[in-house]
Amino acid sequence: MAARKKPNTDPALEAWIDERGWKAFPFQRQVWAEMARGASGMLHSSTGSGKTLAVWLGALGALRQEIAPEGAKGKPPPLAVLWITPMRALAADTLRSIEAPMQALCPGWSAGLRSGDTSSSQRAAQDRRLPTVLVTTPESLTLLLSRADARELLKNVRVAVVDEWHELMGNKRGVQTQLALARLRTFQPALMTWGLSATLGNLDEALRTLLGSAPETDGRPAVLVQGETDKTLVIDTLLPAAAERFAWAGHMGLRMLPQVVQAIEESASCLVFTNMRSQAERWYSALLEARPDWAGVLALHHGSLDRGVREWVEVGLKEGRVKAAVCTSSLDLGVDFLPVDRVLQIGSAKGVARLVQRAGRAGHAPGRPSRITLVPTHSLELLEASAARAAVHAGQIEARTSPRAPLDVMVQHLVTVALGGGFKPEELLAEVRGTVAYAELDEEQWQWCLDFVRQGGPSLAAYPDYHRVVPDEEGVWRVPDARLARRHRVNIGTIVSDASISVQYLGGAKLGTVEESFIARLKPGDAFMFGGRLLELVRVEQMTALVRRAASGRAALPRWNGGRMPLSNTLADAVLRELQAADEGRFNSPEMQCVQPLLEIQQRWSGLPTPQTLVAETFKSREGWHLFVYPFAGRQVHLGLASLIAWRAAQPQTGTFSIALNDYGFELLSATPIDWAERLPSLLVLPPLDELLVEVLGSLNATELARRRFREIARIAGLIFQSHPGERRSNRQLQASAALFYEVFQRYDPRNGLLAQAEQELLTQELDVRQLAAALGRIQGQRLSLHALQKPSPLAFPLMVERFREKLSNEPLAQRIARMVAELERSAGGEAVGTAHAPAQQVFAERESPEWAIDAALALETRSETPTRRKRERTRRTTK
Structure with a gap:
């Protein structure tokens, strides 16, 4: 002060x-x-x-x-x-x-x-x-x-x-x-x-x-x-001794372990942020293996650990007893750890606001600088690191907007208020319209919500469990059934995730929770890593995994949902500005100088995307004809854009495309030749928004995607329940229940508000149609630069890896990727990227080490998959 x-x-x-x-x-x-x-x-x-x-x-x-x-x-x-x-x-x-x-x-x-x-x-x-x-x-x-x-x-x-x-x-x-x-x-x-x-x-x-x-x-x-906005914020990057010229996403980043150990050693106290809980588990284990003397002063913190463990870490950080804590977003917000003088971010933060928020955990006091050090897990994240720092210095922070009129939350709120003394509809309507979220809630939507909590709509009217709220003689709506009241209170909230299973020692302490879908893959005797411990599964009883210490064995990492963060629009725009500077020959930051050889190959073989230039590439391989496009609009927009272009390209005849995408661009692979030079400009045209909606829904398996959104909506609205008093329901049961409701409503209640909400959320959140329209609008003002490749470019290669992950093959994926990278490096010639400019053969010797293979395999094993990918993989397995 x-x-x-x-x-x-x-x-x-x-x-x-x-x-x-x-x-x-x-x-x-x-x-x-x-x-x-x-x-x-x-x-x-x-x-x-x-x-x-x-x-x-x-x-x-x-x-x-x-x-x-x-x-x-x-x-x-x-x-x-x-x-x-x-x-x-x-x-x-x-x-x-x-x-x-x-x-x-x-x-x-x-x-x-x-x-x-x-x-x-x-x-x-x-x-x-x-x-x-x-x-x-x-x-x-x-x-x-x-x-x-x-x-x-x-x-x-x-x-x-x-x-x-x-x-x-x-x-x-x-x-x-x-x-x-x-x-x-x-x-x-x-x-x-x-x-x-x-x-x-x-x-x-x-x-x-x-x-x-x-x-x-x-x-x-x-x-x-x-308030104060001039706090000193130091953003730097640990540069790899030898970074890849042909990088691909999915690494845990463990090749940077020696540099991270040194950075922790130099700090009085620090936080090591990861974007996934499974990644936090792996890094904690790797750091302890590298520095056994840190046992007791190195900690692990994420939301699935038991409360006692988390509190011990938090107090230890406050008192300066913990030298470093490997953590996730569980320590993102507002926690005051005065001894912490440095934050390490493993991988890209994927957003400017998230980067600033995590940086603020260091030097958390007036007048003290906050320092965050970025640790890239692959070369392209060097580009994101430089862009993020430039965006922070320019004061560019992402905006947030409130969801508009989500009916599932309103339905839950009606039952809550009915329990909390009851309500009169006309008075409560005025109250909820006082919020920004429901300011435009119309009479028809309001009446639908009332009907839904009173009898579940026309299709569920015969079932007493859905007569949750009824008006009494005085016109006050209340919940008359004590059993339904208990069930509602147990399931209040809007956080929807996979069903969780407790992890507990045989006859001992509780360690935390993991997702049911992970435990379902294990057999008794299998080992897995949790809370920094190597555990052996003994048996599962009543949603509890009973475990004991494992003597040895290869560990699987628990899988949790929500691990994949999309690149924000603000950071994507900043990346394009960095690429424009590189296109003009300006490599001003240490990160851009380190990644310069990668960008020079991209420029020599193809071109660099910029705010004024849309780069697209074509390539012929044994698999077929490839199209790569780099709008830099984020993964969600690229899903809609790739599906839309493939759908348009297949008209009026039928056609089949394989799609791969990441935050930078997307790939379309066709078994038959397509003249993209002639067709692509017309395929990128922006129609009116209502026509765009029709095309996007027509280009996707919209019913399947909406069905998945509906499961979350049904849980919030109280149609299905994660748990009953004294009982936990499995994720498979929830999915089956949600699918049944979805089919019933489609057949007998097509005007159901929750169905409409599922489609709306699909368009606004999963596909982000407005951002898709904005991306197409921006493309109209860009120059299309189309290049025919002889070899996959550095930007095309990670998209091909995304697609390889879905394919079944006798050749291990990590081995196949390493072989392809070696071939591309020979074609590129010269030296590998990096501050030390190590010879290419040295880089690949490091990559083919067991540690690199394990790193890659674990990253692939724990990555989140989209529902469409899982469906395609199931189809391939069925037909194999």
Whole structure:
């Protein structure tokens, strides 16, 4: 904290600050002044600049004179402040941060935590009396709203703080939060609402989304407070001694292990971020193998580990006992680890905001620089590293927007509110329309939601389990069935994932959870790595995998969903600008100098994509005729674009194409020759949006993709349940149930709102049709540069590898890739890429080592697959 003291601040607050030798920043004083007059708002400030203290001291200053302990015995006041966080680790850290100021300024208050980690005894105590300040998650807050006494319980809440608002704003958890805040404002019209964020590109929209259509509190307009934005951010890269000129995605990055060990050694304390939990497990094991002396000071942290393990790591980082923690997004947000002075990011962060967020975990205090070191897992990530740093320095951060009118979340909310004291439809409609997410909810959609919770729509009316909410004699809608009420509360939330199985020692401690689909692949006696331990599966009992320590054996890595992050549009545009500079002969950053030989081969054999130039390539191989196109629009857009072009190219006759794609481009492979030079320009034309929608849906197996989206929607809407009280359902059961509902609705209830939502989410999220239209629009203004290749180019090669992963072959995939790379390197001539410029044969000797083969095999084994890929692979296996 730093700046001059102002005399109009609460004297007790000033005294507490002076005792610590602090001085407040101007933005902190602005927040205190706004909260003192009862205003709502949002604080946007760099990570580690003091956001939490700004809003928390503002809340204490605004309420401490007004809210006092109750009764002669001085019971703590009832619940007055809700602090909503998106992650459990952040919730626990926030509770630790707010307790010291509270004890000094409001000693009669109490504080508590309510999340998925809260013990049953703590929950029981909170059920009797909630603390004055409750740190919670969106799901746990919604559970409170489902209590019959919700209004009485929450009517005294005066301040609601939403931490890391950018993390929630763009998804259904954010919609759930919007609805909860709207409900709280109904209970307490004078509610002050504040959001905190460090990485948002659309601040005004973020403020509107947080506060909805009621941005004023008792006539006081909302405020946007801009805090410190000049925090020093150091972004550097560990350059490989010999990087590939023909790179492909899918590595764990373990070839960089010596450099990472050295970087950790040089740091006082650091975090090693990975993008996947399986990758975190592998890196933790590899680091311990390289440095056995780090046992006890090297830690592993991800969301599937048991709460006790995670808390031990978090406290160890705070106290400086942990030298390095290998982690995932479980430590992304807002956690204050003062000893950490460096962050290592394994692989591309895939987004500018995510990079800045993770960097902020180092130097997490005012005045201290934040340092993040990027560790590329393949050569093309050097390009992304340089682009990311340029985007950060230019202040280019991704924007977030709220989903619009998701009916599955609304259906869940209706049941929640019906449990929480009941509702009258006309009053609740006005309340939910006060949110940005449902501002445009029309009468027909609203009536459909009411009908659905009352009797499940026309196709389920005969089944009592779907008569969840009914109006009583006074017109108040309630849940009359206690069994349905219990089932709803157990399944509240919008996070949908594979069914999880607990991992527990025989007769011993619980280690955490893994996905059911992973355990289903193992037989008793198989070994796998989890929590940094080599374990042997003994048996599976009632959704619990009982294990013991394994003596030896090759370990499989657990598989979790959500491991594949798409490249953001902001970062993709930055990559194109880096390529434009390379096309003009400018290699200004260390990363671009390191990857220069790769780009020079791409330029010599083909061309470099730029914002003004769309590069496409054709190639004839034994497999057929290839087309490679590089729009740099992200994986989701490329799926729609590749399918669209293939569909157009096959008209009016039928044709068959194999498709491969990544974040940079896509490949179409045809068994018959196609004159792409003549046809491609007309295939890239942008039609009106309604025609584009028809073409996109016609070009894909839209029914199969929509069916997958429907399973998630059905779970949120309460059609199917991840668990019942005392019972867990397998993922196979969930899929079968969802498929049955999908078929029933298609046949007997085609106007079902959830079917329409599945198609809408398919277009807006999975295929991102608006971004697809924007990409086609941008292509119209680009020059098409089409090249006939003699050998696959450095950009084409990783697309071919993507396709090889789907093919069944007697030749191991890693071996086949290594052979192809060797052939391409001989054709390219010269030296391999890298700071040391090692001879090509040395690079391939390293690649053909057992470590490289294991790295590749593990990466391929744990990679996420799209449903269309899995379906094609199943088809090949059937016909083989």
